[in-house]
Amino acid sequence: MTALAATARYELRMQLRKPAIWIATGLPFGLWALFAVLGNDSTGLQRHLRETSPKVWIVEALGWFTPALPMVFGIVLADRLVRDRKLGVAKLLDVTPTNRSARLVGKYLGACAATAVPVALVYLGVAAAFMVWREQPAALWWGLATFAVIVLPLLLLTGSLSFLGPQLMPTPLFRVLIVGLWFWAGVTEVESEFPSFAGTLLSLTMDYPLGVLFDSPNATTGPAGVALDFLRPQPTTGAALLALALILGLAAAILAAAGALNARTSE
Amino acid sequence: MRLDIVRVSKTFRGKVRALEDVSLTVPGGILGLLGANGAGKTTLMRLLTGLIRPDSGRITIGDHDMATADGRLAVQRVLGYLPQDLGVYPDLTARQFLDYVALLKGLDDRQYRRRRVGELLELVGIADAADRKLRGYSGGMRRRVGIAQALLNDPELLIVDEPTSGLDPEERIRFRTLLSQLAERRTVLLSTHIVDDVAQTCTELAVLGQGRLIYRGTVGDLTARAKGQVWSLVTSGQVPPVGTVVAALPHDGATRYRIVAATRPAADAEPAAPTLEDGYVALAQQHRVTAAETTA
Numbered sequence: 118m119t120a121l122a123a124t125a126r127y128e129l130r131m132q133l134r135k136p137a138i139w140i141a142t143g144l145p146f147g148l149w150a151l152f153a154v155l156g157n158d159s160t161g162l163q164r165h166l167r168e169t170s171p172k173v174w175i176v177e178a179l180g181w182f183t184p185a186l187p188m189v190f191g192i193v194l195a196d197r198l199v200r201d202r203k204l205g206v207a208k209l210l211d212v213t214p215t216n217r218s219a220r221l222v223g224k225y226l227g228a229c230a231a232t233a234v235p236v237a238l239v240y241l242g243v244a245a246a247f248m249v250w251r252e253q254p255a256a257l258w259w260g261l262a263t264f265a266v267i268v269l270p271l272l273l274l275t276g277s278l279s280f281l282g283p284q285l286m287p288t289p290l291f292r293v294l295i296v297g298l299w300f301w302a303g304v305t306e307v308e309s310e311f312p313s314f315a316g317t318l319l320s321l322t323m324d325y326p327l328g329v330l331f332d333s334p335n336a337t338t339g340p341a342g343v344a345l346d347f348l349r350p351q352p353t354t355g356a357a358l359l360a361l362a363l364i365l366g367l368a369a370a371i372l373a374a375a376g377a378l379n380a381r382t383s384e
Numbered sequence: 385m386r387l388d389i390v391r392v393s394k395t396f397r398g399k400v401r402a403l404e405d406v407s408l409t410v411p412g413g414i415l416g417l418l419g420a421n422g423a424g425k426t427t428l429m430r431l432l433t434g435l436i437r438p439d440s441g442r443i444t445i446g447d448h449d450m451a452t453a454d455g456r457l458a459v460q461r462v463l464g465y466l467p468q469d470l471g472v473y474p475d476l477t478a479r480q481f482l483d484y485v486a487l488l489k490g491l492d493d494r495q496y497r498r499r500r501v502g503e504l505l506e507l508v509g510i511a512d513a514a515d516r517k518l519r520g521y522s523g524g525m526r527r528r529v530g531i532a533q534a535l536l537n538d539p540e541l542l543i544v545d546e547p548t549s550g551l552d553p554e555e556r557i558r559f560r561t562l563l564s565q566l567a568e569r570r571t572v573l574l575s576t577h578i579v580d581d582v583a584q585t586c587t588e589l590a591v592l593g594q595g596r597l598i599y600r601g602t603v604g605d606l607t608a609r610a611k612g613q614v615w616s617l618v619t620s621g622q623v624p625p626v627g628t629v630v631a632a633l634p635h636d637g638a639t640r641y642r643i644v645a646a647t648r649p650a651a652d653a654e655p656a657a658p659t660l661e662d663g664y665v666a667l668a669q670q671h672r673v674t675a676a677e678t679t680a
Contacts, residue, residue: 127484130476203473205471209530
């Protein structure tokens with residue numbers, strides 16, 4: 118077994134055992150479910166669900182909780198890399214005949230996969246329930262598609278930020294800043310006078326892929342006549358794919374920086 | 385496996401000079417590395433494991449040059465390392481932790497890996513607790529896990545940094561015996577500030593002081609250095625302000641002091657037979673004097 122696979126396997130195993138990961142990822146879902154029930158009378162909700170197409174309903178559901186995911190991922194993943202040094206395990210692993218980068222990528226993939234598990238279970242569980250109730254297999258397929266295109270890239274980006282940030286600052290401070298970043302690059306009003314990444318190709322609420330590829334009514338896309346508009350092109354499929362490429366490229370670049378910094382610190 | 389360290393120096397950020405012009409050869413067997421805290425022992429160990437690089441000088445282990453990535457990788461394949469402050473994942477069991485390290489050490493065959501982990505858990509005496517999470521392990525038990533992980537790949541070179549700290553007396557004796565047995569067919573570098581560990585396991589030793597190699601030779605020769613410098617003095621009064629007190633025992637309403645000093649510390653002081661600890665203290669005294677003279 119390669120160092121990458123071994124590290125990913127053990128990281129997944131360790132991370133899945135942390136109650137925090139289940140609580141942190143379960144909380145937004147719980148709140149979402151609560152608001153969904155409280156915000157609609159049950160007859161109205163049932164009618165809404167019955168009359169809505171699987172795609173619209175799944176995208177609507179995703180739109181409800183996507184905004185919270187970067188914050189949750191960032192908080193949950195923040196200690197994964199730095200904890201090896203804090204625990205004193207790093208110096209033991211660094212003398213094994215393995216490639217440090219392979220171990221870093223393994224740790225990253227294992228940690229991200231573990232964080233994705235609770236989200237996948239609940240989100241895809243809801244999609245599966247909807248599929249059975251409405252006898253519409255498409256619900257599950259839309260669930261899988263949105264999970265792969267929206268949730269996973271978001272997770273990979275926040276995962277790399279969480280591998281880099283806590284090396285530059287104390288972990289609690291990073292957790293506070295990731296909440297700030299989530300506000301600034303995600304849920305801020307696009308028309309705000311303060312320049313932000315909201316509604317851009319790099320939006321942490323994935324507006325372009327969500328709006329263009331899944332027709333989400335909650336996504337904000339296109340020029341808004343405010344600062345950073347060069348990052349708000351017309352909402353086309355090309356722009357949505359570019360947004361995905363930018364998010365994944367940024368994730369890879371940040372992870373590489375985290376690896377370089379980690380190697381330097383170790384020496 | 386032969387170790388050749390030639391004129392190695394290492395300074396850390398903040399201008400902390402950890403090692404200065406250290407040359408040392410270990411042809412094989414077990415070598416004790418003694419020195420006070422901050423003498424440079426851990427830095428030397430980390431250089432030998434490839435964790436850090438020297439600023440100058442050359443380290444060769446077997447046929448492998450530690451200045452090259454290939455050389456470091458080749459050494460790490462045959463290396464067992466127990467760091468001074470060993471860390472473990474508290475949420476894994478001992479068996480899982482060893483399995484993980486074994487995978488990273490290249491023990492890919494699952495059957496062999498399981499057998500090897502089982503053997504080592506038995507060897508270090510924690511087989512009964514092998515499936516308990518490491519979170520609940522005492523310091524001594526964690527140390528044993530550390531020893532087990534160092535032996536996973538049946539290393540040709542074993543580097544152990546303060547291996548007996550945290551072990552109870554019986555565990556310490558057992559581990560020293562194990563080290564001696566391991567040294568029969570591999571090179572072992574035992575770094576410690578516990579002189580007794582070296583006295584009981586090594587015939588050869590090196591001493592570091594303030595980043596420099598201040599002694600390389602046999603345990604017997606270092607012990608002999610204190611010949612004529614060890615004194616026994618029974619007094620209820622003040623300790624003479626000469627030399628270093630290495631032991632103090634209550635004795636018939638007074639105290640029996642064991643003192644290492646170049647001259648007789650008091651008229652009624654009796655000469656005593658030196659031990660390795662006395663030799664080490666005498667060497668340290670001499671080094672301090674030489675260092676002070678050099679600075680002046």
